[in-house]
Amino acid sequence: MMSNFNDKLVIDSWNQNADSWITTIENNEIESRKLITNQAIVDAITSYSPDSILDIGCGEGWLTHNLTIKGIEAWGADGVDKLIKKAQLINRGKFVVASYEDIVNSNIPPTSLIKKGLFEDTQFDAAVCNFSLLGKETVDNLIHSIPSLLKNNKLLFIQTLHPIIGCGESPYIDGWREESWNCFKTEFRTAAPWYFRKLETWINLLKSAGFAILECREPINPKTKKPASIIFIAAHE
């Protein structure tokens, strides 16, 4: 079954599951986010003091909001229209519907917004992908296109499942996996495919796009005493 997964199914599943996701976040249902990983990514970003940041795969926009109210010029981009509409309704920050393909094709921020004077620059001090790198080729292409969006210190922050936890009992090899949402209170319409990458693969991907690893953080879940996530902090050279 898993061999049938592909990048298109990732975005399809998120379009289907957008309402359930919004409910999940509004009800603060993901304990590891509430306890650990939300604060961890905010701390990571603010410790480098970027003036502006692009939040790629921003979803309903909590991180863009959080960075905006800290005085950072924060833009949130997501390919799921429904999530951006929600973000614009409930959160501060500037939000734009843009798929990863749009970003790869340098269509972010959309020319229409620049023309309207809503956005003055096409480059950011930093980009962040917070649990939003779920695909295979789309993600590889996205990472390679991010440097063209960056200026000044050219920072990239990625928070994702820690290989220790993400791998589980499965073989430690790159490949498609399935999020069945079984541990979630809210019902989701469809299982969500995601592509597991070994640590080696993440680091090779960043290096191949010209990024140097500055840091790697492993926020620990105080209950399980295991890493709740891994955060890569990299700078384009």
Add this chain to the structure above:
Amino acid sequence: MMSNFNDKLVIDSWNQNADSWITTIENNEIESRKLITNQAIVDAITSYSPDSILDIGCGEGWLTHNLTIKGIEAWGADGVDKLIKKAQLINRGKFVVASYEDIVNSNIPPTSLIKKGLFEDTQFDAAVCNFSLLGKETVDNLIHSIPSLLKNNKLLFIQTLHPIIGCGESPYIDGWREESWNCFKTEFRTAAPWYFRKLETWINLLKSAGFAILECREPINPKTKKPASIIFIAAHE
């Protein structure tokens, strides 16, 4: 108990266990080394073609030997006299008794050897630590002293337990652990302390010593489908 462990006990345990270790290696008893990790570290080093290398914590010298017969000027250093005597007896390469403190104090290669004309340079293209970084402060100090031993591409190769495997059921925090040798056929005289480092800690340690991470390899055990080790490849900037 573990809180009583310290760096001195590491070297004490290895002095006590040297004979058992020699037997273990001579009988090829560590399956993961035979199947995966020996070849993995040789492949990692040869893929960067260093002309000379210092094998730090060389033990009975298999790796120094293997690199020597590939035409690399390879020196093996180890703090355990008995292991170096064995290395000089059975393996090719140049071997010297030198503790990590000797190396930190720039006493490698010993001045006496340079005077005898046995060693012409005091710097190497690369250093390798193959499952030999077992302590806490001694290892931190060692890593910081390695750059002064390096020239040209200034490469450092570290193979160590993968955090996934090394952590086991214990909390994922840095700290002393105990190797009880239970899985070994040969009897060992004393348990060996070793200091567990999170991935974050390894990368921070390398960065703090001025190394940039070039690669991270995760050789997979074909039987368990889990990483048999992690190899960090870094260059001093």
